[in-house]
Amino acid sequence: MGEYGLTVGTVELRSAGPITFGPEGILFLADNVAATVYAVEIADAGSTDNAEPFDIDDVDARVGSYLGCDAGDVAIRDLAVHPLSRNVYLSVLRGRGDDATAVLVRIGALDGSITDVPLTDVRYAATTIADAPAEDDERIDFTLPLGDEGEDVQFGTRTVRIVRSPIRAATVTDMAYTDGSLLVAGLSAEEFSSKLRRIPFPFQDEAAANNLEIFHVSHGRWETAAPIRAFVPYQGGRSILASYTCTPVVHFPLADLQPGTKTVGRTVAELGSHNQPLDMVSYVDDGEEYLLVANTAHGLVKIACRDIDSQAPLTEPQEPVGVARRTEELRGVRRLANLGTGFVLALRADDDGRQHLRSLKTSAL
Amino acid sequence: MVAVAWSRCAGRDCVRFAEPVADPQVRPSSAAVSAPAMAGTLVDDEGDLCFVPRFGFVAGTRYTVTSAGTVLATLTRPARTVSPTAEVAAIHPTVDVVPRNLLRCYVSFTAPMGDGDAATRVRLVDDAGTVSAHALLPTEYELWNADHTRLTVLLDPARIKRGLAGHRAAGYPLRSGERVRLVVDAGFRDATGAPLVTGAERSYQVGDDLRGHVDPAAWRPTVPAAGSREPFAVAFGRPLDSALLGRCLRVTGPAGPVAGTAVTGDGERAWRLTPALPWQPGRHRLLVDPVLEDVAGNAVGRVFDRDLAYPADRPVTIGFAEVTFVPTP
Numbered sequence: 001m002g003e004y005g006l007t008v009g010t011v012e013l014r015s016a017g018p019i020t021f022g023p024e025g026i027l028f029l030a031d032n033v034a035a036t037v038y039a040v041e042i043a044d045a046g047s048t049d050n051a052e053p054f055d056i057d058d059v060d061a062r063v064g065s066y067l068g069c070d071a072g073d074v075a076i077r078d079l080a081v082h083p084l085s086r087n088v089y090l091s092v093l094r095g096r097g098d099d100a101t102a103v104l105v106r107i108g109a110l111d112g113s114i115t116d117v118p119l120t121d122v123r124y125a126a127t128t129i130a131d132a133p134a135e136d137d138e139r140i141d142f143t144l145p146l147g148d149e150g151e152d153v154q155f156g157t158r159t160v161r162i163v164r165s166p167i168r169a170a171t172v173t174d175m176a177y178t179d180g181s182l183l184v185a186g187l188s189a190e191e192f193s194s195k196l197r198r199i200p201f202p203f204q205d206e207a208a209a210n211n212l213e214i215f216h217v218s219h220g221r222w223e224t225a226a227p228i229r230a231f232v233p234y235q236g237g238r239s240i241l242a243s244y245t246c247t248p249v250v251h252f253p254l255a256d257l258q259p260g261t262k263t264v265g266r267t268v269a270e271l272g273s274h275n276q277p278l279d280m281v282s283y284v285d286d287g288e289e290y291l292l293v294a295n296t297a298h299g300l301v302k303i304a305c306r307d308i309d310s311q312a313p314l315t316e317p318q319e320p321v322g323v324a325r326r327t328e329e330l331r332g333v334r335r336l337a338n339l340g341t342g343f344v345l346a347l348r349a350d351d352d353g354r355q356h357l358r359s360l361k362t363s364a365l
Numbered sequence: 366m367v368a369v370a371w372s373r374c375a376g377r378d379c380v381r382f383a384e385p386v387a388d389p390q391v392r393p394s395s396a397a398v399s400a401p402a403m404a405g406t407l408v409d410d411e412g413d414l415c416f417v418p419r420f421g422f423v424a425g426t427r428y429t430v431t432s433a434g435t436v437l438a439t440l441t442r443p444a445r446t447v448s449p450t451a452e453v454a455a456i457h458p459t460v461d462v463v464p465r466n467l468l469r470c471y472v473s474f475t476a477p478m479g480d481g482d483a484a485t486r487v488r489l490v491d492d493a494g495t496v497s498a499h500a501l502l503p504t505e506y507e508l509w510n511a512d513h514t515r516l517t518v519l520l521d522p523a524r525i526k527r528g529l530a531g532h533r534a535a536g537y538p539l540r541s542g543e544r545v546r547l548v549v550d551a552g553f554r555d556a557t558g559a560p561l562v563t564g565a566e567r568s569y570q571v572g573d574d575l576r577g578h579v580d581p582a583a584w585r586p587t588v589p590a591a592g593s594r595e596p597f598a599v600a601f602g603r604p605l606d607s608a609l610l611g612r613c614l615r616v617t618g619p620a621g622p623v624a625g626t627a628v629t630g631d632g633e634r635a636w637r638l639t640p641a642l643p644w645q646p647g648r649h650r651l652l653v654d655p656v657l658e659d660v661a662g663n664a665v666g667r668v669f670d671r672d673l674a675y676p677a678d679r680p681v682t683i684g685f686a687e688v689t690f691v692p693t694p
Contacts, residue, residue: 065396068403097479097556189508218528246523275533
């Protein structure tokens with residue numbers, strides 16, 4: 001693990017955000033309150049051979065029981081499956097307000113056992129995701145100090161006492177690792193931008209990260225930028241399919257993206273009104289790659305990747321729009337992760353709000 | 366029956382057993398008996414057996430204590446007494462007339478708030494009090510500032526952006542010529558779990574669309590006299606985003622950045638800086654970060670939704686825009 005720049009220490013999560021596995025059992029955890037992404041070594045023993053698909057009813061209540069709280073005090077923010085052991089990891093917020101605790105929960109692939117993963121004395125690395133100005137930036141965020149706060153900063157021959165603004169509020173909504181980079185999508189609490197942050201891993205200094213801005217066009221006439229809510233790399237990381245908060249589903253080739261230049265993605269579908277994308281996953285079935293899109297209004301949306309490649313940009317304002325896709329009847333799916341060959345794991349809420357883990361057989365989708 | 370009670374052990378809350386019991390387990394009473402037992406450790410405390418949970422007991426929650434599958438007791442943690450102290454400090458924008466394509470509002474509170482209430486405790490209503498359905502964007506992750514005192518409320522961009530399915534199916538969230546109110550329920554809980562002292566709301570008249578780039582070249586500055594501490598003021602001609610105004614405008618002069626007190630006014634249509642030291646003679650620059658947006662999400666560098674047939678709306682790649690001024694002699 002030395003090549004990943006990990007050191008032994010304690011990760012103190014201040015919030016539970018998206019999680020995703022990277023190379024060799026490295027789990028990335030986004031802590032939005034701390035504006036930090038952690039890379040933690042999860043040294044699970046075992047391999048995929050013995051893991052079977054499994055379902056867990058009332059996973060929120062079962063996790064709550066282990067954590068000593070009612071299901072209503074459990075917020076499952078994300079799930080990820082260890083690529084070797086197939087153990088399931090949940091990013092959980094227990095309680096709310098001042099009492100809220102972020103917990104990484106592990107569900108054993110072999111027996112469904114629920115445990116928490118202490119993040120003390122773990123091998124980890126961290127990188128900030130704050131969009132903070134550089135020290136020598138003329139545009140330094142500052143305000144006039146009150147009392148003794150602030151710091152002295154030299155501007156030419158003058159020394160000015162300033163207070164640096166707190167980090168800008170950015171909320172990570174999805175992450176994926178591909179080809180030496182962690183891709184991070186986020187929603188700013190202030191400006192409305194469509195930046196996808198590309199952070200080299202092993203983490204380097206902050207300057208190594210760059211922002212990719214991808215515009216999209218609606219019906220050949222209106223070009224917009226919007227925050228990416230969920231995305232998935234596919235074709236071995238060469239392509240990205242991203243779904244925006246305003247619901248267009250947009251394709252762009254990752255290799256073509258250059259920082260600082262404007263990229264216009266190809267809108268291949270829309271998820272429709274009163275709908276929000278929640279999560280995306282890719283899988284291979286019978287030699288063909290497919291994508292699943294979980295969303296708030298409809299069942300799972302299934303798209304064949306080869307249909308994306310052949311889909312011309314949407315230009316006509318008429319329904320139905322976009323790439324051929326099938327809407328599965330399964331509703332209420334909030335999160336998705338690959339569960340080895342042939343299965344996708346879904347976190348699903350039923351009509352009563354109870355949450356369940358379901359293994360979906362990909363050949364049956 | 367074995368006496369089982371809440372107690373303290375080594376400085377932590379615990380469940381104390383008055384006599385030895387076999388395989389004691391604790392679960393929230395809402396959980397099934399087949400659910401995993403609560404994580405914790407059994408310790409011997411002066412002869413008593415104590416269960417110390419890994420994650421603390423939750424105020425107001427009922428727990429069932431079992432021994433080898435037999436229920437020994439149900440115990441309820443005392444509910445925390447909380448009294449309302451937090452209030453809504455401000456709702457932005459403060460302008461009376463908002464554009465039909467209004468994108469964003471902010472609710473500022475006097476204390477750090479809890480997560481989880483934004484979707485149910487903030488809403489848009491019309492004059493008759495009817496909630497505007499699907500007007501606000503539901504976000505899984507609530508959008509707070511770093512200290513959790515300012516909530517960002519987005520109107521659904523899919524309904525504002527022309528050409529998108531949401532816009533074509535449901536139209537703008539707001540209707541020109543009508544009045545609308547952003548309402549914050551008193552039930553919005555702060556970080557201690559207490560509700561607000563009182564609810565709050567702000568009423569707006571809905572006007573026309575706000576289009577085009579934010580254009581600093583069109584701003585109207587009021588230039589102060591050199592040697593004075595009069596404010597430098599600038600009128601934008603349109604309401605700008607209150608949060609971005611707080612960090613997107615800076616003034617520099619011959620001697621570097623001008624420190625001072627900046628305030629926005631006139632419904633975020635104006636900004637003025639009162640310098641800490643008298644104005645120097647010579648050329649000054651108001652630097653404008655191109656991410657600065659108006660209340661409809663149009664920025665200096667790009668418009669919110671660009672009509673490709675309208676060349677003036679092309680995105681522009683610029684560094685900081687500048688408004689120059691020279692304090693009068």
